[in-house]
Amino acid sequence: MGYQWPVLSTESLEGDPRLLQRAHAVLAWLVQHYAHSTPTDGSEPIRIPKSLAVPLVRVSKILRMAPILTFADTVLWNARPRDPRRPLSMDNIQIEKTFSGTEDEENFYKASASVELRGIEAIQIIHRYLNLDDPQDRINESGLRSDLLRLKSVLEELTELMEGVKKAVDPRVFYWQVRPWFNGSGSGGGQRWVYEGVAESAVVDTSGPSAGQSAIMHAIDAFLGIDHRQLRCPIPSVRKQHGDSAFMDRMRKYMPGLHRDFLDRIDDTQVTIKNVAMERNGLREAYNGAVKALKRLRDIHIRVACLYIVSMARSEPSDGLQRRETRGLDVARGTGGNHVASLLKAGRDATQKAILHLFVLGWVSY
Numbered sequence: 092m093g094y095q096w097p098v099l100s101t102e103s104l105e106g107d108p109r110l111l112q113r114a115h116a117v118l119a120w121l122v123q124h125y126a127h128s129t130p131t132d133g134s135e136p137i138r139i140p141k142s143l144a145v146p147l148v149r150v151s152k153i154l155r156m157a158p159i160l161t162f163a164d165t166v167l168w169n170a171r172p173r174d175p176r177r178p179l180s181m182d183n184i185q186i187e188k189t190f191s192g193t194e195d196e197e198n199f200y201k202a203s204a205s206v207e208l209r210g211i212e213a214i215q216i217i218h219r220y221l222n223l224d225d226p227q228d229r230i231n232e233s234g235l236r237s238d239l240l241r242l243k244s245v246l247e248e249l250t251e252l253m254e255g256v257k258k259a260v261d262p263r264v265f266y267w268q269v270r271p272w273f274n275g276s277g278s279g280g281g282q283r284w285v286y287e288g289v290a291e292s293a294v295v296d297t298s299g300p301s302a303g304q305s306a307i308m309h310a311i312d313a314f315l316g317i318d319h320r321q322l323r324c325p326i327p328s329v330r331k332q333h334g335d336s337a338f339m340d341r342m343r344k345y346m347p348g349l350h351r352d353f354l355d356r357i358d359d360t361q362v363t364i365k366n367v368a369m370e371r372n373g374l375r376e377a378y379n380g381a382v383k384a385l386k387r388l389r390d391i392h393i394r395v396a397c398l399y400i401v402s403m404a405r406s407e408p409s410d411g412l413q414r415r416e417t418r419g420l421d422v423a424r425g426t427g428g429n430h431v432a433s434l435l436k437a438g439r440d441a442t443q444k445a446i447l448h449l450f451v452l453g454w455v456s457y
């Protein structure tokens with residue numbers, strides 16, 4: 092056996108969340124590079140050396156997140172101020188690491204970072220709601236109405252930011268040079284990875300990074316009462332059902348534990364904004380406006396995903412672009428291993444269903 096790098100202790104990092112996040116990002120990027128650069132004939136799993144696997148699993152346990160490259164590593168902890176003396180804003184942001192060295196990959200992360208930055212206002216709105224003593228108290232009605240209207244405009248701006256990706260990222264570069272790096276262990280039937288020195292049970296969540304792991308959209312969904320677990324109606328054919336209902340739940344395991352705690356807090360709300368909107372004429376329209384804006388965002392996102400993945404899966408790399416090996420990946424799946432179009436349509440339909448309609452006995456959503 093050749094030289095093995097030592098397994099370093101993470102003890103000195105363990106009291107400092109920033110150092111733990113940094114360790115997760117550095118180790119997860121290294122693991123991803125290692126797995127995608129190791130020569131293989133595809134017959135055996137890829138063995139991730141102990142020196143990377145053991146500390147990554149350890150810091151992931153403390154951060155309560157999956158021990159693999161996640162949205163946090165590629166976007167949240169990969170975007171930093173160009174000038175640290177000024178606050179973080181889109182004019183003052185730089186991306187630290189890319190796989191491909193292309194501007195398209197940087198811009199892809201920046202597009203998500205811009206949604207995160209703009210999405211802060213949505214989190215503030217939700218936070219205000221969670222801190223109300225009694226959301227049903229009439230005294231809160233005008234504040235809730237104006238927050239729902241603000242949420243609608245935030246969602247409209249997020250939709251524009253999402254569309255902006257088309258100007259900044261070439262679909263061919265994304266599909267052929269960037270995306271193959273995102274595949275995790277066994278993504279879409281691809282090759283499995285074995286983490287040396289780690290019990291198999293500690294490494295179960297190993298899909299690649301996806302913006303589905305961003306807490307912003309999950310928080311907005313939870314706040315508005317979008318139920319992704321409901322079955323689609325009419326029920327799609329068995330072939331199209333893959334990954335529909337459990338996807339959003341699964342993606343939560345890839346978030347830092349503190350983000351998940353915030354989502355759990357929203358889920359645990361006794362009286363939801365939807366309950367209040369059902370009872371108050373003055374709020375219903377504002378609530379429906381926010382839900383419709385979220386549905387429109389998902390419509391646009393489906394178009395973007397189809398342009399960058401579904402149509403590109405049928406294309407060949409051109410203009411001298413080098414095709415990166417996809418290591419067995421089923422090309423029309425998302426990095427989470429999902430059938431892209433049906434998964435995203437299920438999310439859009441679940442959003443649509445939250446819209447409140449007048450029923451003989453009161454207001455309902457279907």
Ligand code: HEM
Pocket residue numbers: 199202203206207252253256260265300301302303304305308389392395396399400424425426427428429431434435438439
């Ligand atoms: C080139 C641009 C983009 C492509 C190709 C793309 C593709 C995808 C795909 C394939 C999925 C399915 C989940 C998976 O397995 O990964 C997904 C989910 C998701 N993406 Fe994107 N995406 C893009 C940009 C964005 C941006 C800028 C955001 C903003 C944060 C975003 C937010 C989401 C969310 C929240 C989900 C979870 C499903 C949902 O909430 O409807 N995406 N995306």
